[in-house]
Amino acid sequence: xxxxxxxxxxxxxxxxxxxxxxxxxxxxxxxxxxxxxxxxxxxxxxxxxxxxxxxxxxxxxxxxxxxxxxxxxxxxxxxxxxxxxxxxxxxxxxxxxx
Amino acid sequence: xxxxxxxxxxxxxxxxxxxxxxxxxxxxxxxxxxxxxxxxxxxxxxxxxxxxxxxxxxxxxxxxxxxxxxxxxxxxxxxxxxxxxxxxxxxxxxxxxx
Numbered sequence: 001x002x003x004x005x006x007x008x009x010x011x012x013x014x015x016x017x018x019x020x021x022x023x024x025x026x027x028x029x030x031x032x033x034x035x036x037x038x039x040x041x042x043x044x045x046x047x048x049x050x051x052x053x054x055x056x057x058x059x060x061x062x063x064x065x066x067x068x069x070x071x072x073x074x075x076x077x078x079x080x081x082x083x084x085x086x087x088x089x090x091x092x093x094x095x096x097x098x
Numbered sequence: 099x100x101x102x103x104x105x106x107x108x109x110x111x112x113x114x115x116x117x118x119x120x121x122x123x124x125x126x127x128x129x130x131x132x133x134x135x136x137x138x139x140x141x142x143x144x145x146x147x148x149x150x151x152x153x154x155x156x157x158x159x160x161x162x163x164x165x166x167x168x169x170x171x172x173x174x175x176x177x178x179x180x181x182x183x184x185x186x187x188x189x190x191x192x193x194x195x196x
Contacts (some may be wrong), residue, residue, distance in 0.1 A: 003139055005149060012181075019193060030196055037186060041101055041190035044157065051103055051190050059142065090151050092139035098128055 001036060001094070004054040004062050008088040015048055018082045025078045028071050029054065034061025059091055099134060099192070101124045113146055116180045123176045126169050127152070132159025152172050157189055171177040 010018045021042055029035055036055035043049035054063045064074055080086070108116045119139055127133055134153035141147035154160045164170050178184070 002142065003149075022194065025193065026196060035101040037196045039192060040194045041103075041194075042193050044100065044191060045172075046188070050189075050193070051101075075133070079177075090147075091142040092145070093142060094137060095140050096124065096136075096138045098121065098124060098135045098137075 001055055001057060002048055002059050002062075003044045003073045003094070004052070004056060004089060005086045006052045006089045008050040008052055008083055008087050009017045009085065010048050010050065011084045012048060014082055015042075016077075018050075021082070023077050028078075029066065032061065032069065032071060033059055034065055061082050062091070099153055099155060100157050100160075101190045102154060102187060103190055104187045105149040106147065106150055106181055106185050107183065108180045109162050109182045110146060112180055115172070116148075117175075119176045119180070123173050126173045126176075127164065130159065130164050130167065130169060132156055132163055145163070161190070168186045178180075 019040075026038070027079065032056040036053065036057060039053040041051045042051070043051070056063070066075075117138075124136070132155040134155060136150065136152040139149045139151070141149070152160070161187065164173075
């Protein structure tokens with residue numbers, strides 16, 4: 001299992017609309033092969049910032065399966081216009097968990 | 099419950115020693131009031147980068163309880179010399195979880 005990690009900065013005054021769009025977008029991503037679960041979190045110090053953590057069975061489920069799918073076009077259309085700047089997405093593997 | 103989030107960049111060639119020190123540091127933080135659990139993850143694209151996620155019952159368990167404790171001095175002595183640059187630590191609250 002790997003974790004997709006993205007810090008999402010949403011334009012000022014758009015956080016409510018972003019959260020509503022994200023609710024719809026979850027249905028798209030959660031139907032993808034290899035999707036395990038996700039969590040969207042909001043920053044206390046900077047409330048227009050979010051952290052997205054998505055667990056995938058394998059790296060390629062995200063980088064190849066999801067990103068090359070028609071579903072990704074719908075995901076992008078729903079969400080990408082909220083981001084300023086466009087996020088850097090990285091992938092992480094667990095080292096230690098209590 | 100809130101999540102403490104830090105991206106940790108460890109100096110080149112020091113990742114094995116960092117991971118070993120972190121194993122010791124876990125015993126310190128996990129004994130603190132309000133600590134729930136943590137995960138340390140390692141970046142696939144940039145292997146000297148880690149993501150630390152710590153769940154605390156309340157924000158103040160981290161920002162006041164842990165950081166003002168003698169335990170934090172031991173934690174810092176074990177870990178802080180690995181970081182370059184010194185990390186920005188933020189706190190997040192869950193918006194949505196599948």
